[in-house]
Amino acid sequence: MRLMQRSDDAGTTSLDSRSMTTLRARTMLISLAAACALTPVDAGAAADDALGPGDTVRVTVFQNPDLATEATISADGTLAFPLLGEVKVAEKTPIEAGQLIAERLRQRRFVLDPQVSVTLVELRSRQVAVLGAVAKPGHYPLEAAHKRVTDLLALAGGVNEAGDDTVVVVTNRNGSPERIEIDVPAMYESGNLAANIELVPGDTIFIPSAPVFYIYGAVQRPGAYPLEPGTSVLRALALGGGLTARGTERGLTIHRQGADGAELELEAELADGVEANDVLRVKASVF
Numbered sequence: 060m061r062l063m064q065r066s067d068d069a070g071t072t073s074l075d076s077r078s079m080t081t082l083r084a085r086t087m088l089i090s091l092a093a094a095c096a097l098t099p100v101d102a103g104a105a106a107d108d109a110l111g112p113g114d115t116v117r118v119t120v121f122q123n124p125d126l127a128t129e130a131t132i133s134a135d136g137t138l139a140f141p142l143l144g145e146v147k148v149a150e151k152t153p154i155e156a157g158q159l160i161a162e163r164l165r166q167r168r169f170v171l172d173p174q175v176s177v178t179l180v181e182l183r184s185r186q187v188a189v190l191g192a193v194a195k196p197g198h199y200p201l202e203a204a205h206k207r208v209t210d211l212l213a214l215a216g217g218v219n220e221a222g223d224d225t226v227v228v229v230t231n232r233n234g235s236p237e238r239i240e241i242d243v244p245a246m247y248e249s250g251n252l253a254a255n256i257e258l259v260p261g262d263t264i265f266i267p268s269a270p271v272f273y274i275y276g277a278v279q280r281p282g283a284y285p286l287e288p289g290t291s292v293l294r295a296l297a298l299g300g301g302l303t304a305r306g307t308e309r310g311l312t313i314h315r316q317g318a319d320g321a322e323l324e325l326e327a328e329l330a331d332g333v334e335a336n337d338v339l340r341v342k343a344s345v346f
Contacts, residue, residue: 108203109150111184112136116153118160121174129180142169153177187258189215191266192222206257208241211264218243223269230262270335274299277306277343286335293329295339305343314338 110116112134120126125141132138136149138156143163148156154177161175182200190196194216199205205214208226212218218226228239241254258264272295275281279300287294292311296302311327315337333339 108182108185109152110148110156110179112149113183114179115181115183116148116156117178117180118157119176119178120164120170121176123170123173126170132184142167148177153179185260187211187260188263189266190263192219192268193217193266194219201258201260207255208258208264209243209255211258212243212266215264218266221268222266225267227265227267228256228258228262229265230259232259272333272335272337272339274339274341276341277303278341279303286333290333291329292327292331292333292339295333296329296341299341302341303343306341307344309344310342312340312342314340 110132112132115129115131116138118126118128118130118138118140128138128140130139132149133145136147137145138148140146140160143160146156146160146163148159151159157175157177160177161173164170164173164175182202185201186198187201188198189211193212196215199211199214201211205211208228212226218224224242224244226241226243228241230237230239239256241256246252246254270286271283272286272290273283274295278296279302281299284295284298292313296308302308308329311329313325313327313331313333315323315325315334317323327339
C-alpha cells in the first residue's frame with residue numbers, strides 16, 4: 060500500500076449511506092429475547108428479592124377490601140398504609156413485608172386475624188441500564204430469574220444490526236469502578252460461560268457500534284459494511300458485489316484517517332488489509 064497525492068475528482072460517486080445487515084450471527088440472542096418475551100417471570104424467584112425505595116407494591120388484606128393499597132415505597136424505605144401510617148418495608152421480601160403489616164394490624168386490634176398479601180407491581184430499586192446498539196435501550200429490572208448479561212440483552216431485544224460482538228459492562232462494586240468486555244459469540248462458541256457475569260443494581264451494559272468500512276465507485280453494491288478481522292481489499296470488493304462492467308482493479312485507493320487526523324489517500328493492492336472507517340474507492344475504466 061503506497062501513499063498517494065490526494066486529488067479531487069469531479070466524477071466521484073457519493074457514498075451510499077444504506078445500512079448493510081451485519082454478517083455476525085446473533086441467533087442465540089434473538090432466541091433468548093423471544094424466550095424472555097414468552098416466558099413469565101418465576102414469581103417464587105422474584106419473591107426472594109428484597110423490596111427497596113422506588114418499588115411499587117399492592118397490599119391486600121383478606122376479607123378487608125377497604126384496606127387494599129397500591130403505593131410506592133418512599134426514599135426512606137417506608138410504605139404508607141391505612142390505619143398504620145408509615146411501615147418500614149425496605150430490605151424485606153414481599154412475604155416478610157406482608158407478615159409485618161399483618162402483625163401491626165393484629166397488635167393494634169384493627170383486624171382480628173389478618174391475612175396480608177404484598178405483591179410487587181413495579182421494580183425500580185434494582186435496575187440495570189442497557190444502552191447502545193440494542194433493539195430497546197433503557198432501564199430494566201434486575202430480577203432473580205434475570206441477572207446475567209445475556210438475560211438483560213435478551214430483555215432489551217438483543218443486539219441490533221449495527222452492534223458489535225463485544226459487550227461492555229460498566230460496574231462499580233465495592234467502590235471500585237470497573238470496565239468489563241465480553242465477546243458474546245466467542246463465549247457461546249467455546250462453551251465457557253464464565254464471562255456471562257451476574258449483574259448488580261446500578262450496572263450499565265453498553266453495546267458499541269460494530270466497526271465498518273465503506274466502498275464506493277464502480278462496484279455493484281456501494282455502501283457501508285461490517286469489518287471482520289482480517290478483511291482484505293479483495294474481500295471488501297466481494298462484499299460489495301464485485302466490480303461493475305466498467306470497474307477496474309487498477310487505481311484502487313483507500314482513504315484513511317492518519318494519526319494526526321489528516322485524511323490519507325493510499326494506493327491499494329488486493330491483498331492489503333482494510334481498517335475500520337476506511338473508504339475504498341473503485342475507479343471506472345475509460346474504455
